[in-house]
Amino acid sequence: MEKYAIEGTPKTPTISFDIQNGVLEIKGRSIPENSIEFYKPLVDALDKYSSASKPATTVNIQLEYFNTSSSKCILDVFKKLEAIHKGGSAVTINWHYEEDDEDMLEAGEDYQAIINVPFKMVQVAE
């Protein structure tokens, strides 16, 4: 498996994980009622990747909305990335937020405070 991809829906984000190049992208909305079920395959894919990670791993998060149910799952994803970072792959998490979206910036800062991985806050135009 070189690539892991999930098409977005009105309630779930588009996920693409290019294992060959160590690039993970999560984009769109994450507001499913049951987020554990939705994120489990990604957490499993990261588990697999951790045993054969690339020297560098880039993570791009560009969410428009996410619910509190997803917030725990996103933390689980970040915890896997933290383990991968500790394991020797230089992980960077690029947290994108729209320029007037203070809530999304703050959400990124919350994760940054919890997770021991370099975060970059990236402002994007609306």
Added chain:
Amino acid sequence: MIDAYNIYDNMDRNNILLSFKGDITSELLTSILQIMENKMDNMQEEPKTKKKVYNVLVECLQNLYHHMDDATDGKGDKNRSAIFMIAKNNGAYNIITGNYILNENIHGLKSRLDEVNALSKDQLKDYYKSVLNNGEMSLKGGGGLGMIDIARKTGEKLDYNFLEIDNKVSFFTLIIKVTQPQLI
């Protein structure tokens, strides 16, 4: 005879944009979110306002969705039903939800709401982070973050009421106010 005008007039006077009574399903939530997004687009709301309202709406509706089952014991189908309304008064959005709750569960919910209401903005941020990082994820998915998130994003106290129906159940009403961000 149902007095439709009475219901219409009531909704009109309270500036109700959308109202629903019945079973809350995942598909229903998808439709309602879509309708509210379109409405706010048509009303040309600021992107900031739209995001705030949408976020809070998601949490309120999913709270209802996850807790609908809580009061079904003993009273049958009636309690599968909830109500919610979205109103706009003087530029502020009000999201109102109502559902049955078992009397024995009131105490727990009330203390959680009061706990959230007692916290300042900074305390809410710390509380959110600690529940996010340490709290157990419930099977229903929420894990207790919903109310904290709503209070944090709106900057308002959670307004609630418990109306006792009989010795088993009460009707729980929650009113969330979302003001235009530039007015905060």
